[in-house]
Amino acid sequence: MASSMSINVLFSFIVLFSASCAVSYTIQDQFYQCITLHSDRSIPFSTAFFTPTSNATSFDSVLNSTALNLRCLEPPRQKPLLIFTALIESDVQAAVMCAKELKIQLRVRSGGHDYEGISFTSALGRSVPFILLDFAKLRAIKVDIEDNSAWVQAGATIGEVFYRISEKSKIHGYPAGLCTSLGIGGHITGGAYGPMMRKYGLGADNVVDARIVDASGRVLDRALMGEDLFWAIRGGGGGSFGIILAWKLRLVPVPSTVTVFTVPKTLETGATKLLNKWQHVAHKIDEDLFIRVVITTVNSTEGKKTVQTAYQALFLGRTDRLLEVMNHSFPELGLTRKDCVEMSWIQSVIYIAGFPSNTKPEFLLRGKSLFPAVYFKAKSDFLYVPVPETGLVGMWKKFLQEDSPIMIWNPYGGMMGKISESSIPFPHRKGVICMIQYLTPWTEGDMKTADKHISWIREFYEYMGTFASKFPREAYVNYRDLDLGMNKNANPTFLEASVWGKKYFKNNYDRLVVVKCKVDPDNFFWHEQSLPILPFKFGQDGKSLIH
Numbered sequence: 001m002a003s004s005m006s007i008n009v010l011f012s013f014i015v016l017f018s019a020s021c022a023v024s025y026t027i028q029d030q031f032y033q034c035i036t037l038h039s040d041r042s043i044p045f046s047t048a049f050f051t052p053t054s055n056a057t058s059f060d061s062v063l064n065s066t067a068l069n070l071r072c073l074e075p076p077r078q079k080p081l082l083i084f085t086a087l088i089e090s091d092v093q094a095a096v097m098c099a100k101e102l103k104i105q106l107r108v109r110s111g112g113h114d115y116e117g118i119s120f121t122s123a124l125g126r127s128v129p130f131i132l133l134d135f136a137k138l139r140a141i142k143v144d145i146e147d148n149s150a151w152v153q154a155g156a157t158i159g160e161v162f163y164r165i166s167e168k169s170k171i172h173g174y175p176a177g178l179c180t181s182l183g184i185g186g187h188i189t190g191g192a193y194g195p196m197m198r199k200y201g202l203g204a205d206n207v208v209d210a211r212i213v214d215a216s217g218r219v220l221d222r223a224l225m226g227e228d229l230f231w232a233i234r235g236g237g238g239g240s241f242g243i244i245l246a247w248k249l250r251l252v253p254v255p256s257t258v259t260v261f262t263v264p265k266t267l268e269t270g271a272t273k274l275l276n277k278w279q280h281v282a283h284k285i286d287e288d289l290f291i292r293v294v295i296t297t298v299n300s301t302e303g304k305k306t307v308q309t310a311y312q313a314l315f316l317g318r319t320d321r322l323l324e325v326m327n328h329s330f331p332e333l334g335l336t337r338k339d340c341v342e343m344s345w346i347q348s349v350i351y352i353a354g355f356p357s358n359t360k361p362e363f364l365l366r367g368k369s370l371f372p373a374v375y376f377k378a379k380s381d382f383l384y385v386p387v388p389e390t391g392l393v394g395m396w397k398k399f400l401q402e403d404s405p406i407m408i409w410n411p412y413g414g415m416m417g418k419i420s421e422s423s424i425p426f427p428h429r430k431g432v433i434c435m436i437q438y439l440t441p442w443t444e445g446d447m448k449t450a451d452k453h454i455s456w457i458r459e460f461y462e463y464m465g466t467f468a469s470k471f472p473r474e475a476y477v478n479y480r481d482l483d484l485g486m487n488k489n490a491n492p493t494f495l496e497a498s499v500w501g502k503k504y505f506k507n508n509y510d511r512l513v514v515v516k517c518k519v520d521p522d523n524f525f526w527h528e529q530s531l532p533i534l535p536f537k538f539g540q541d542g543k544s545l546i547h
């Protein structure tokens with residue numbers, strides 16, 4: 001890269017830095033100059049670099065562009081000193097080398113959906129300034145139907161991926177999330193579950209290759225990075241091992257016609273008994289069927305606030321067979337032909353994401369979220385044992401105390417139970433009935449309001465502790481939750497980080513730490529919940545230890 005650097009750039013760099021004896025340059029200036037030195041091309045500052053001082057309006061609009069959780073844009077959160085929007089892959093290499101050279105933290109954002117916003121702001125305080133590397137412009141997708149695969153750059157949303165696959169074939173799909181604006185870059189680093197998980201597993205279970213930039217600035221594919229690192233990046237959490245440039249996805253077969261339905265039940269129409277039954281059947285039912293339960297509060301017909309449980313499903317087949325499956329395994333829901341809608345797989349993506357039924361698939365190319373940018377706090381749990389009816393009744397009581405709470409119960413079983421816990425770092429497999437997501441959104445930015453809602457969700461989580469998994473109380477790393485603990489500096493101990501590491505990764509935590517030590521021994525890639533390094537290094541053979 002540096003070989004193509006022009007004499008002019010070199011000259012201006014020398015002039016600038018020889019002058020630095022007299023004048024001190026900001027870290028932003030130094031980073032820009034360094035990128036210019038390392039880059040293959042000349043990059044006008046205004047097109048790819050944004051700082052709060054030089055171009056505040058553009059800085060805010062770029063920072064906020066994909067930031068979904070407004071809570072993470074408020075003080076005491078720290079914003080980046082500079083945002084660098086990479087345009088070509090070698091920009092990413094240059095960013096790593098320059099951040100290293102300047103000893104400044106580098107954060108990476110693909111889709112910006114991190115629940116704690118740590119891809120674009122920091123909870124570590126002023127003492128850890130950082131630069132944000134944004135992938136918004138690295139979003140190319142190349143689908144190869146013959147090879148059953150697609151190479152996707154990290155900045156693409158999953159909606160774009162789904163669209164590009166369906167553009168080439170109506171009988172291919174990819175098993176990833178339900179919200180179409182998720183960035184494929186961060187999404188797969190934590191697992192990536194969606195409505196085809198019971199049939200095909202997670203997005204991360206269906207990755208066959210990847211290209212990453214490591215802590216030395218090298219680009220590595222699967223063959224070059226080796227199987228340990230390839231294992232770690234598929235579920236070991238974002239921002240610990242390197243920067244994903246692109247994933248190679250394995251496509252899966254989907255029928256040309258699938259069926260969807262949504263059946264709501266309130267407390268007044270038997271929600272408690274039905275959810276009790278669902279816990280006994282949804283993880284055992286036909287693998288082609290995924291029925292999640294979206295739980296909210298609504299006004300009942302009498303105008304009283306009540307709980308609504310909406311049974312929302314994707315069936316990889318037609319209505320006739322779906323009705324047979326339901327009548328056999330879950331007749332209590334009372335599903336009728338009228339509730340069922342047949343459509344193509346890509347239309348089902350739009351349906352499940354919650355877009356209006358007349359939304360054209362092309363809309364997915366806009367990468368827009370249906371979920372509005374709001375303030376929110378979320379948590380997750382895994383159930384291995386059903387919550388008894390008495391527990392559900394107590395749960396409703398607490399649920400109704402909050403303004404606009406949301407719970408989503410996602411069924412496991414099927415393929416999820418057949419893949420071993422150590423196949424990739426995502427460990428929540430055999431025996432899981434469902435994962436529960438708790439979320440509370442609000443719209444005012446003041447601390448008092450935030451405290452009120454955060455206190456509610458913490459209490460609710462405490463109540464659910466009686467029923468959730470134990471030792472560890474498991475959590476989904478893609479539903480990042482800093483309440484579980486966080487690194488206060490770049491040197492957390494194995495034990496300190498294991499507090500949340502074991503919840504996210506169970507026994508895979510130990511192997512993840514070993515991989516981390518081997519591939520990033522100086523802990524260049526670190527953040528509030530990155531994996532720690534051990535107080536010794538591995539020798540060149542990757543096995544012997546150097547203290």
Ligand SMILES: Cc1cc2nc3c(=O)[nH]c(=O)nc-3n(C[C@H](O)[C@H](O)[C@H](O)COP(=O)(O)OP(=O)(O)OC[C@H]3O[C@@H](n4cnc5c(N)ncnc54)[C@H](O)[C@@H]3O)c2cc1C
Pocket residue numbers: 068107108109110111112113114115117118119120135154176177178179181182183184185186187188189190191192193194237238239240242243244245371478479
């Ligand atoms: C509305 C909403 C709906 C969701 N629905 C689902 C769902 O259906 N299924 C599911 O599994 N999850 C879901 N999630 C969670 C989602 O998978 C995670 O938040 C995921 O990390 C988002 O990836 P991103 O690229 O959009 O986020 P980002 O905020 O960009 O990144 C998330 C993390 O990954 C790191 N990262 C980002 N890009 C890279 C990269 N190129 N290389 C290395 N590290 C990187 C970041 O530093 C950060 O730590 C949902 C989240 C939201 C907000």
